[in-house]
Amino acid sequence: MRTTSSSWALAIVHALEAEGIDCQALFAELGLSYAALHDPDARFPQDGMTRLWQRAVELSGNPAIGLNMVKVVRPASFNVVGYALMSSRTLKDGFARLVRYQRIIAEGADLSFRVLPDRYVLTLAIHGDSLPPTHQAAEASLAYTLTFVRWITGRPIRPLRVQLQGDAPADQQPYQVVFDAPLRFNAEGYALEFARADLEAPLPSANEALAQLHDRFAGDYLARFAGSRVTHQVRQILCRLLPQGEPKREVVAQELLLSERTLQRRLQEEGASFQQLLDDTRRELAGQYMAQPSLTLLEIAYLLGFADPSNFFRAFRRWFDCTPGEFRARG
Known part of the structure; x- marks a missing residue:
C-alpha cells in the first residue's frame, strides 16, 4: 500500500481549507485521522x-482546486526534502535530491529528471493503488x-513549457496565472521544462x-x-548482485527466504x-556511476549487470534520452 507523508497531507489540507472546505469533517467521513496530520512520522x-x-472537487465544484497548493508553500511540506x-x-542539484528522496514525500509519485541539449525536464507520474x-x-x-523554486531563488522563474495530461479545461486562466508559461494539455505525462541557465544558477540558500x-x-x-518493505530489500540485494551479472528473480527470492510466487505477490x-x-x-x-570519471563506460555496463555493452547503451538512451558519451559531455 502506497502512503503519503503527514507533512504533504497537511499542505493539501491547508490548500483545501483555503477553498472553504471543512477538512476535519471530511477526514472523519473518509475514515482518516485529522490529528495524525501533526505527527511528523504519520x-x-x-x-x-x-x-x-x-x-474536495465535489464539495467545491472547482476542478482546478489542486492549484490552491501555491497558497501554502513552505519547506516543511516537503518534509526534510524541502530543506x-x-x-x-543549484536547482539542478536540488532536483536531483528531490528525485532521490521523493518516496519520503509520497510513494504514489514518481519523479525523473532529464538533461536535454537545451533544457532540463522534471517529469512526474502519479500512481494509484486500488483507485486511479x-x-x-x-x-x-x-x-x-x-x-517553491520561485520562492527559494527569489526569481520569477518561468518554465519553457508545462505539460499536463487530460483535455484542456474550458477555463485555462487559473493555470496561466499559476504557471505563467506555455501550457500543453493532452500530454503523455506531467512535466516542467526549464531553461538550463535557471537551474544552473547558484541558489542564495546554498x-x-x-x-x-x-x-x-x-x-x-x-x-x-522503508527497511521493512520488500521493495527496499529487493533493491539492496539487486545493488549487491548486479556486478555479478543480471540477477534472476529466483535468486533474489532465495536471498529473502521466499518462494518466487510469494515475492511476486508481496511486490504487487x-x-x-x-x-x-x-x-x-x-x-x-547508472547516474551515480557516470558521475565518477574514473569508471569507463564498459566498466559501468558490467557493474550494472549487462553482459553485452550494446544492451547497456540501448537502456541508457531509454533512461536519459541521450548516449552515455553525450551525458558525460554535458557534465
Whole structure:
C-alpha cells in the first residue's frame, strides 16, 4: 500500500481549507485521522488521499482546486526534502535530491529528471493503488514545486513549457496565472521544462554542510520507513548482485527466504514488479556511476549487470534520452 507523508497531507489540507472546505469533517467521513496530520512520522494511505481530492472537487465544484497548493508553500511540506533542496548548490542539484528522496514525500509519485541539449525536464507520474489517481494531485505537485523554486531563488522563474495530461479545461486562466508559461494539455505525462541557465544558477540558500546534514536525515528516514518493505530489500540485494551479472528473480527470492510466487505477490502488494525494480535500480546506479570519471563506460555496463555493452547503451538512451558519451559531455 502506497502512503503519503503527514507533512504533504497537511499542505493539501491547508490548500483545501483555503477553498472553504471543512477538512476535519471530511477526514472523519473518509475514515482518516485529522490529528495524525501533526505527527511528523504519520503516513496516510494513497487511496485515502485520492478520495480526499475527489470529495474536495465535489464539495467545491472547482476542478482546478489542486492549484490552491501555491497558497501554502513552505519547506516543511516537503518534509526534510524541502530543506535538502534549499541547501543545494543549484536547482539542478536540488532536483536531483528531490528525485532521490521523493518516496519520503509520497510513494504514489514518481519523479525523473532529464538533461536535454537545451533544457532540463522534471517529469512526474502519479500512481494509484486500488483507485486511479486524480489529475488534481498531479497538478498540485507541479504547481507547488514551481512556486517553491520561485520562492527559494527569489526569481520569477518561468518554465519553457508545462505539460499536463487530460483535455484542456474550458477555463485555462487559473493555470496561466499559476504557471505563467506555455501550457500543453493532452500530454503523455506531467512535466516542467526549464531553461538550463535557471537551474544552473547558484541558489542564495546554498550551504554544502547543511546539504550533507539533510542528506543524512533523509537517508535515515528512508531507512527507517522503508527497511521493512520488500521493495527496499529487493533493491539492496539487486545493488549487491548486479556486478555479478543480471540477477534472476529466483535468486533474489532465495536471498529473502521466499518462494518466487510469494515475492511476486508481496511486490504487487507494494505496487511494484521485479522487472521494474531491476530497471529502476540500474537507472539510479547508472547516474551515480557516470558521475565518477574514473569508471569507463564498459566498466559501468558490467557493474550494472549487462553482459553485452550494446544492451547497456540501448537502456541508457531509454533512461536519459541521450548516449552515455553525450551525458558525460554535458557534465
